Amino acid sequence: MTDDTTFAVADVARRLEAILLIVDEPQSLVALAAAVGAPVAAVRQAVAGLVADYDGEAGGPRRGFELREVGGGWRMYVRGEHDALVSEFVNTQAPSRLSQAALETLAVIAYKQPVSRGQVASIRAVNVDSVVRTLLSRGLVTEVGQDSETGAILYGTTDALLVNLGINSLDELPPISPLLDDGTAGFEGEGVR
Numbered sequence: 001m002t003d004d005t006t007f008a009v010a011d012v013a014r015r016l017e018a019i020l021l022i023v024d025e026p027q028s029l030v031a032l033a034a035a036v037g038a039p040v041a042a043v044r045q046a047v048a049g050l051v052a053d054y055d056g057e058a059g060g061p062r063r064g065f066e067l068r069e070v071g072g073g074w075r076m077y078v079r080g081e082h083d084a085l086v087s088e089f090v091n092t093q094a095p096s097r098l099s100q101a102a103l104e105t106l107a108v109i110a111y112k113q114p115v116s117r118g119q120v121a122s123i124r125a126v127n128v129d130s131v132v133r134t135l136l137s138r139g140l141v142t143e144v145g146q147d148s149e150t151g152a153i154l155y156g157t158t159d160a161l162l163v164n165l166g167i168n169s170l171d172e173l174p175p176i177s178p179l180l181d182d183g184t185a186g187f188e189g190e191g192v193r
Contacts, residue, residue, distance in 0.1 A: 008038075008042065009042060009045055009046050009049065012036055012038045012042050012043060012045075012046040013046040013049055013050055015035075015036040015037075015038070016032060016036055016043065016046050016047065016050065017050065019032060019035045019036060020032075020050075020067065020074065020075065020076050021076065023075060025073065025075065026069070026070045026071050026072070026073025026074055026075040027073045027074055027075065028072055028073045028074075029043050029044055029047070029074070031073070032047070032074065047067065047074055050067050051066070051067050054066050054067055063079075064078065064079055064082050065077065065078055065079060066079050098134075098138075099131075101124075101126070101128075101131050102131050102134055102135060104124060105120055105124065105128050105131045105132060105135065106135055106140060106141065106157075106161070108120045108123050108124060109135070109141050109155050109156065109157060110157050110161065110170060110173060111173070111176050113144065113154075113155065113156035113157060113170075114144045114145055114154035114155065114156050115154060115155055115156075116147055116150070116152035116153065116154055116155070117129060117132055117152070117153070117155070118150075118152055120132070120155075132155065138160075139158055139160045140157065140158060140160055140161045140164070141155050141156065141157055141158060141161070142155065142156060142157075142158050143155060144156035157170065
């Protein structure tokens with residue numbers, strides 16, 4: 001085997017790893033070959049090399065994951081001996097969804113920050129103490145200061161919220177005014193009493 005062939009198989013293997021890291025379903029050799037733009041024979045050879053590498057057969061460590069053929073396709077899986085560890089991690093890390101009250105409170109804080117609990121409660125017309133505690137514990141809001149007149153704690157959003165929303169700054173939030181009723185409904189043609 002020449003150096004050019006070795007480089008080509010190594011290059012195919014690197015491209016395969018990139019694809020295999022993101023797939024949810026096992027991929028056939030043909031599908032993988034199409035994805036990485038390589039002949040099926042080169043993909044087959046690269047897959048065999050990756051399997052050996054991950055299993056520690058190439059002199060390196062045995063990895064915590066493996067490349068396995070299942071249902072006519074290839075996909076990365078956690079090794080069986082790590083199933084309990086991964087399951088525990090996923091179950092403790094996966095946050096539950098936010099309630100409607102939490103989403104509404106979070107929206108008020110995002111658009112009005114810095115804002116106190118009292119101001120949020122006034123806007124939402126409900127007590128928001130427990131909801132703000134939930135948002136604090138999830139790292140979506142944080143204390144950003146204190147109101148100089150009332151001494152109330154002021155809240156703002158965190159970078160974790162930006163990451164969860166997939167935006168870079170709060171400037172990317174949609175304008176809120178077009179979403180709000182202007183308050184004139186029901187008053188057209190009637191005098192105020």
